[in-house]
Amino acid sequence: MAAFFSKFDLHTHSNASDGALSPTQLVQRAYKKGITHLALTDHDCVDGINEAKEAAKGLLTLIEGAELSALFNNEQIHIVGLFLDTQAPALKEYLKNQKIKRIERAVAIGEKLERQGFKNAYEECKKRAAPGASITRGNYARYIVEMGRAQSADEAFSVYLKNGKSCYVKTSWPDVSVAVKAILDSNGVPVLAHPRRYQMTNTKLRELIEYFKLCGGIAMEVGSSQMSPSDRDFIAKLCEKYSLLASLGSDFHVEGAYRELGYNLIIPDFVKKVWEHPLAKPYNFPKENS
Numbered sequence: 067m068a069a070f071f072s073k074f075d076l077h078t079h080s081n082a083s084d085g086a087l088s089p090t091q092l093v094q095r096a097y098k099k100g101i102t103h104l105a106l107t108d109h110d111c112v113d114g115i116n117e118a119k120e121a122a123k124g125l126l127t128l129i130e131g132a133e134l135s136a137l138f139n140n141e142q143i144h145i146v147g148l149f150l151d152t153q154a155p156a157l158k159e160y161l162k163n164q165k166i167k168r169i170e171r172a173v174a175i176g177e178k179l180e181r182q183g184f185k186n187a188y189e190e191c192k193k194r195a196a197p198g199a200s201i202t203r204g205n206y207a208r209y210i211v212e213m214g215r216a217q218s219a220d221e222a223f224s225v226y227l228k229n230g231k232s233c234y235v236k237t238s239w240p241d242v243s244v245a246v247k248a249i250l251d252s253n254g255v256p257v258l259a260h261p262r263r264y265q266m267t268n269t270k271l272r273e274l275i276e277y278f279k280l281c282g283g284i285a286m287e288v289g290s291s292q293m294s295p296s297d298r299d300f301i302a303k304l305c306e307k308y309s310l311l312a313s314l315g316s317d318f319h320v321e322g323a324y325r326e327l328g329y330n331l332i333i334p335d336f337v338k339k340v341w342e343h344p345l346a347k348p349y350n351f352p353k354e355n356s
């Protein structure tokens with residue numbers, strides 16, 4: 067099939083967390099790719115939203131979002147919040163706690179990297195992101211590649227950052243129920259992010275989806291840049307089975323990677339779309355997405 071570019075992209079990152087582009091650069095790139103509706107969903111952080119909104123004026127519709135880290139059975143899960151009220155006390159409280167955890171974790175990862183011969187790893191990593199950015203393992207992976215200690219971010223994960231490797235630091239993110247509630251209490255729509263990317267059996271994935279739904283979850287990502295048609299069909303059917311709405315997003319972080327803005331984001335016709343939710347109404351999504 068020829069490359070397909072969606073006009074909507076509801077999962078992207080800026081340098082307010084582990085994206086390489088500033089919010090302004092991200093919006094400009096999205097506009098050039100023909101995107102009309104873009105959600106900025108930085109990790110546990112909404113600091114880039116104001117700049118993105120300003121940059122979006124006259125170019126595209128910017129949707130306020132965030133990607134919250136949470137736990138399900140000790141497994142790290144990402145819940146995207148869309149159409150958020152970024153001033154809501156519930157969101158502010160969640161992000162405030164996450165910020166403390168993320169700084170502690172990033173410092174601990176930095177110390178472990180120093181033992182592997184990296185110099186000033188935490189400070190060096192912070193310098194490469196926006197001031198006060200939410201530092202993730204993604205920031206560290208790019209730094210490790212830049213230092214010539216891995217060929218790719220993926221290799222940086224396999225060698226240093228993933229569970230069981232020398233620089234891994236376990237973190238007690240809040241339960242999925244807490245993340246979902248924070249989003250609902252902030253007038254947002256909770257979306258289970260990239261369901262195919264967790265290292266889970268299909269049985270465990272169904273349990274996660276059932277739990278997410280029980281907690282008040284509303285949508286799930288069906289359109290993801292690197293999804294195979296058979297995986298997409300599988301997830302779309304689960305969406306339908308659990309009466310979840312379907313979302314789509316590239317999870318764009320950096321130019322030149324396969325997760326390009328708008329790329330290959332497809333949702334089968336038989337599932338209802340997240341932009342049909344009443345909270346999406348103010349954003350005036352057009353009926354057609356092609």
Ligand code: AMP
Binds near residue numbers: 084135204220221
């Ligand atoms: P954290 O939330 O700090 O655990 O970092 C998660 C982020 O690391 C993800 O959002 C990705 O951007 C990045 N990441 C996770 N796994 C990989 C991988 N295998 N290769 C490259 N980046 C990854």
Ligand code: MN
Binds near residue numbers: 079
């Ligand atoms: Mn990331």
Ligand code: MN
Binds near residue numbers: 133144259
């Ligand atoms: Mn994620």
Ligand code: MN
Binds near residue numbers: 133
């Ligand atoms: Mn993401």
